[in-house]
Amino acid sequence: MSHIHIPDGVLPFWLWASGWIVALALVALAARVSRRADIRRKVPLLGVVAALMLVAMSSEIVPLAYHMNLTVIAGVLLGPWLAIIAAFIVDFILAMVGHGGVTVVGVNTVIISVEMILGWAVFRGLVGLLGRRRVRWSAGIATVLALATTTTLLVGVVALAGGGPATGRETGTLDPGTLRFGNPFSQGVYSINLLRGESARAPGPSQYLSVGRFAVVVYTLGSIGWVIEALVTSAILGYVARVRPNLVFAGAVAEARHEVLPGHHSEGRP
Amino acid sequence: MDIAVIDESATTGSSPLHRTSPVAKLLAFTCVLTGVIVNQNVLVVAGITLALASAVVAWRLPAKPIAALAFYPAFFAGIFALASAPDLLTGMLFVAKALTAALAALVLMFTTPYPQVFAPVQRIVPGIVGDAMLMTYRSFFLLAEKFQHLLTAVKLRSGFSRRDLLRTARGTTSALGGLLLYSFDLAQRDYDIMRLRGYEGRLRAKLPPATRPARDAAIVAAAVSLLTVALVFRVLWFALNPLSWLVPLLGAIALCAAAVYRWRS
Numbered sequence: 001m002s003h004i005h006i007p008d009g010v011l012p013f014w015l016w017a018s019g020w021i022v023a024l025a026l027v028a029l030a031a032r033v034s035r036r037a038d039i040r041r042k043v044p045l046l047g048v049v050a051a052l053m054l055v056a057m058s059s060e061i062v063p064l065a066y067h068m069n070l071t072v073i074a075g076v077l078l079g080p081w082l083a084i085i086a087a088f089i090v091d092f093i094l095a096m097v098g099h100g101g102v103t104v105v106g107v108n109t110v111i112i113s114v115e116m117i118l119g120w121a122v123f124r125g126l127v128g129l130l131g132r133r134r135v136r137w138s139a140g141i142a143t144v145l146a147l148a149t150t151t152t153l154l155v156g157v158v159a160l161a162g163g164g165p166a167t168g169r170e171t172g173t174l175d176p177g178t179l180r181f182g183n184p185f186s187q188g189v190y191s192i193n194l195l196r197g198e199s200a201r202a203p204g205p206s207q208y209l210s211v212g213r214f215a216v217v218v219y220t221l222g223s224i225g226w227v228i229e230a231l232v233t234s235a236i237l238g239y240v241a242r243v244r245p246n247l248v249f250a251g252a253v254a255e256a257r258h259e260v261l262p263g264h265h266s267e268g269r270p
Numbered sequence: 271m272d273i274a275v276i277d278e279s280a281t282t283g284s285s286p287l288h289r290t291s292p293v294a295k296l297l298a299f300t301c302v303l304t305g306v307i308v309n310q311n312v313l314v315v316a317g318i319t320l321a322l323a324s325a326v327v328a329w330r331l332p333a334k335p336i337a338a339l340a341f342y343p344a345f346f347a348g349i350f351a352l353a354s355a356p357d358l359l360t361g362m363l364f365v366a367k368a369l370t371a372a373l374a375a376l377v378l379m380f381t382t383p384y385p386q387v388f389a390p391v392q393r394i395v396p397g398i399v400g401d402a403m404l405m406t407y408r409s410f411f412l413l414a415e416k417f418q419h420l421l422t423a424v425k426l427r428s429g430f431s432r433r434d435l436l437r438t439a440r441g442t443t444s445a446l447g448g449l450l451l452y453s454f455d456l457a458q459r460d461y462d463i464m465r466l467r468g469y470e471g472r473l474r475a476k477l478p479p480a481t482r483p484a485r486d487a488a489i490v491a492a493a494v495s496l497l498t499v500a501l502v503f504r505v506l507w508f509a510l511n512p513l514s515w516l517v518p519l520l521g522a523i524a525l526c527a528a529a530v531y532r533w534r535s
Contacts, residue, residue: 009310010364010367043469044457045454045457046402051412055410055449089402089406098339098340099346235440236447239444244454
């Protein structure tokens with residue numbers, strides 16, 4: 001499912017702030033690990049793979065409310081650490097053009113990172129198990145598994161956001177009465193009876209996000225998306241495996257390191 | 271979603287907002303976004319949308335692409351609202367929030383070249399992330415153009431057919447595969463250029479100095495006033511909800527005034 005198209009101000013403050021903290025910690029760790037060697041090689045690679053994901057995400061299949069993501073391909077090519085950085089960059093740029101909220105960039109980064117890393121790990125495992133000849137099957141299965149997992153994560157996020165009275169859409173605004181971050185609407189509803197200005201009512205179950213309905217919609221539409229994404233991913237990785245096998249089986253960084261241009265000596269090779 | 275049009279407007283536009291300092295615009299964007307996040311009244315959020323729309327109209331920003339791009343997240347928010355909102359009003363609030371936040375982000379991006387938007391971010395994220403961010407944005411336009419060329423080539427070779435979906439899928443996939451291979455050649459070329467230019471792990475994007483502090487202050491003040499309205503309606507909701515219709519009314523008046531200003535000038 002890749003990333004959530006949830007607007008700003010819908011997820012509770014604690015949830016999106018936690019998402020940002022986890023995402024920034026992951027990105028910092030990934031940057032630290034990635035910096036150890038060959039940074040000049042990695043920056044342009046990261047740039048083009050993230051841009052490729054953006055190109056895929058910039059056209060949606062309207063009836064399904066789905067767009068291609070190419071997350072598993074990017075994960076396979078970049079490996080787990082660079083995948084985390086690519087996920088953050090893609091989410092940040094998408095948020096800056098209004099595609100997904102700025103506050104949900106953290107949660108989205110975590111979800112996309114899981115998708116890319118899981119796709120990479122399952123693909124590697126299956127290639128080891130089934131052999132290089134069945135690269136299409138490996139790619140397809142890895143994609144479906146990764147997308148199914150992140151769709152479940154997405155439903156989990158919505159459940160955390162709207163499932164219980166303690167999180168009833170609290171956005172953490174500063175309460176002037178107590179000078180503490182709290183929810184002035186914890187006693188009632190914020191938009192119901194908007195024009196009449198009636199007194200607050202105790203929040204009932206109907207005022208929270210409908211997790212069950214959301215799960216039904218996401219799994220129904222999402223499963224079609226998984227199949228499309230799996231077919232496209234397996235076709236592309238199968239095509240690239242025939243033309244540039246090292247790119248798929250060794251990863252883009254390793255492949256690029258062994259490429260020697262006329263008149264140049266690449267790093268790692270005398 | 272056509273991101274290329276954003277870059278063209280940001281670099282070639284000449285509205286007063288284009289000449290405002292990026293720091294002021296980023297501050298203003300943060301204020302508006304905070305207002306959208308904290309406020310839970312659909313009418314107040316709609317008022318902020320109209321205020322932003324009046325800025326687009328008054329300063330002759332490219333309204334059509336901005337509207338198209340702003341409605342894209344609104345569409346997905348609509349799907350989310352249909353799937354999870356407990357009632358119609360809450361669903362409308364979700365869509366209004368998505369539309370307004372997107373509009374604020376788009377006004378910023380349509381009037382500010384991307385290195386200036388990313389420059390403050392570059393200072394707080396690790397070097398590889400900031401540099402890759404700049405490379406991503408730059409590569410996006412090259413890849414988007416190449417993808418269009420590849421699709422045209424597939425079309426010319428009858429790779430697309432309305433009746434034969436399998437052939438169309440194959441054509442699109444081979445275009446994406448070709449794009450992937452092209453992207454690695456592009457990365458290799460970028461790497462060679464960066465080596466030649468002595469790249470050592472940090473691309474520096476500079477922010478231009480403020481030329482008109484008064485205009486910058488006015489933009490920030492306008493955004494702060496929107497944030498104040500959103501906060502006041504959030505905190506004093508019990509007393510102010512019956513008056514919340516005033517906010518979109520003021521927004522609509524501002525939009526009409528902007529349209530008249532644009533028509534007369």
